[in-house]
Amino acid sequence: MDLAQRYTNVGVIGAAGKMGSGIALLLTHEMALRKTSPGAREERFKLTLMDVNDEALDGLKGYLRSQMRRLAEKSTVRLRAHYADRPDLVENGEIIQAYVDDALDLARFTTDLDQLAGCRLVFEAIAENIDLKVKIYKQVKKLAPEAFIFTNTSSIPIRLLDEQAGLGGGLVGFHFYNPPAVQRLLELITSPTTRDDLVADAQQIAKDLKKKVIPASDIAGFIGNGHFIRDGLYGIAEMEKLRGDYGFAGGTYMVNRVCQDWLIRPMGIFQLIDYVGVDVFQCILGVMNQFIEGEELHSDLIDELMKRGVRGGQNPDGSQKDGFFRYEKGQISAVYDLDKGDYQPIAAAWSDRFDKALGGLPDGHFPWRALSRDTSKTAKLEGYFGNLAKAEGLGARLGRDYLKRSKEIGEQLVSSGVAAKAEDVNGVLLNGFFHLYGPINDYA
Numbered sequence: 067m068d069l070a071q072r073y074t075n076v077g078v079i080g081a082a083g084k085m086g087s088g089i090a091l092l093l094t095h096e097m098a099l100r101k102t103s104p105g106a107r108e109e110r111f112k113l114t115l116m117d118v119n120d121e122a123l124d125g126l127k128g129y130l131r132s133q134m135r136r137l138a139e140k141s142t143v144r145l146r147a148h149y150a151d152r153p154d155l156v157e158n159g160e161i162i163q164a165y166v167d168d169a170l171d172l173a174r175f176t177t178d179l180d181q182l183a184g185c186r187l188v189f190e191a192i193a194e195n196i197d198l199k200v201k202i203y204k205q206v207k208k209l210a211p212e213a214f215i216f217t218n219t220s221s222i223p224i225r226l227l228d229e230q231a232g233l234g235g236g237l238v239g240f241h242f243y244n245p246p247a248v249q250r251l252l253e254l255i256t257s258p259t260t261r262d263d264l265v266a267d268a269q270q271i272a273k274d275l276k277k278k279v280i281p282a283s284d285i286a287g288f289i290g291n292g293h294f295i296r297d298g299l300y301g302i303a304e305m306e307k308l309r310g311d312y313g314f315a316g317g318t319y320m321v322n323r324v325c326q327d328w329l330i331r332p333m334g335i336f337q338l339i340d341y342v343g344v345d346v347f348q349c350i351l352g353v354m355n356q357f358i359e360g361e362e363l364h365s366d367l368i369d370e371l372m373k374r375g376v377r378g379g380q381n382p383d384g385s386q387k388d389g390f391f392r393y394e395k396g397q398i399s400a401v402y403d404l405d406k407g408d409y410q411p412i413a414a415a416w417s418d419r420f421d422k423a424l425g426g427l428p429d430g431h432f433p434w435r436a437l438s439r440d441t442s443k444t445a446k447l448e449g450y451f452g453n454l455a456k457a458e459g460l461g462a463r464l465g466r467d468y469l470k471r472s473k474e475i476g477e478q479l480v481s482s483g484v485a486a487k488a489e490d491v492n493g494v495l496l497n498g499f500f501h502l503y504g505p506i507n508d509y510a
């Protein structure tokens with residue numbers, strides 16, 4: 067079966083979730099373009115959007131309608147060509163409405179997995195749980211024996227899932243980044259048993275969805291989480307070292323600042339863990355620890371935070387939930403104090419002591435935001451990191467050590483075969499995490 071035929075009957079499982087809804091949007095757009103393209107009018111297209119959460123599926127309908135309208139508004143020239151054989155559509159508004167209606171018309175929203183019968187491509191984005199994923203794949207295999215399955219797993223080895231579900235190489239790791247409709251990066255994970263025709267289709271689909279593909283080997287955590295999880299564990303260990311002198315809240319604040327300011331990253335490591343979710347971090351740790359030998363990938367602190375209900379992640383309206391930090395209007399406003407079991411507001415009177423202990427930033431420093439669109443950022447980064455190498459003070463020392471550890475992690479990903487080359491590790495951090503420079507660099 068060729069890919070064009072596969073595109074006619076597609077399913078998404080977990081479609082109403084954080085990742086599933088973005089994947090559903092990408093597929094709705096791609097399939098609607100195919101459906102409305104001249105010459106394809108006679109073909110039938112069906113996109114089955116399945117989730118166990120009925121209420122969230124209602125939300126998905128509204129989300130797809132508004133986002134498809136936005137996409138259509140940006141593509142009127144292309145859509146005019148698609149509807150060239152429809153003389154009744156004259157104004158841009160009419161063309162946009164026709165496209166949104168056509169797009170929504172191909173989508174079926176359901177809580178019944180049986181509706182995936184006959185699907186030819188299935189995208190799975192349910193919880194990061196081996197048993198649950200395997201159970202679902204076994205059912206899909208019965209309902210849609212010809213389907214290729216694309217899993218969004220962030221950490222579970224593909225071959226293990228494929229073998230446990232008896233898919234015969236019909237599963238591929240298609241690791242979108244959050245939010246899938248916006249983030250360009252896609253890690254493509256194949257195992258030696260993945261079917262060649264599936265690998266070819268996966269590469270073409272990634273291209274159709276306008277994603278930048280970086281291949282990763284089938285080793286738990288892959289490249290993105292392989293770096294992020296170890297980077298996070300290092301941050302936690304550094305915080306524990308500072309805790310004696312500066313307390314839990316002070317240590318958390320300081321390590322987070324070092325990551326963000328001294329390393330010129332978009333956010334500090336604890337804010338990033340909050341964004342991803344303390345619960346997700348714990349879950350990925352658990353999976354990686356199970357499959358990676360010779361390394362202790364575990365954190366008592368993360369377990370303790372989870373016990374206390376400090377989970378991070380987002381509310382349904384997209385606002386950030388409490389985690390290591392509390393947020394007001396998207397900005398950090400307080401830091402969790404494990405010793406007090408409550409949040410410490412971050413006011414200058416409180417943070418002064420920690421800022422003084424860290425010391426000033428080295429000369430030539432620019433905030434991440436200022437450099438992110440700067441065409442001469444490479445030269446500026448070189449100048450800054452040259453100064454960091456010689457700078458004195460606690461912040462500079464912690465920054466240098468962090469840089470070194472991040473590089474070690476990157477190199478370990480290459481030497482252990484997770485990534486084929488340094489550029490792939492750097493590419494994932496640049497595109498998926500919006501770092502300005504890859505971890506494998508000459509700055510460390």
Ligand SMILES: NC(=O)c1ccc[n+]([C@@H]2O[C@H](COP(=O)([O-])OP(=O)(O)OC[C@H]3O[C@@H](n4cnc5c(N)ncnc54)[C@H](O)[C@@H]3O)[C@@H](O)[C@H]2O)c1
Nearest residue numbers: 080082083084085117118119191192193194218219220244
């Ligand atoms: N959130 C991220 O930043 C991120 C990034 C990359 C990959 N991932 C991976 O994507 C997958 C989904 O993560 P998420 O953050 O979107 O989770 P989520 O909890 O937001 O969404 C999961 C969805 O699956 C649904 N679901 C649960 N059980 C189901 C079942 N049996 N059948 C159908 N639907 C079911 C839930 O109702 C929910 O809507 C996980 O494997 C995760 O590791 C997440």
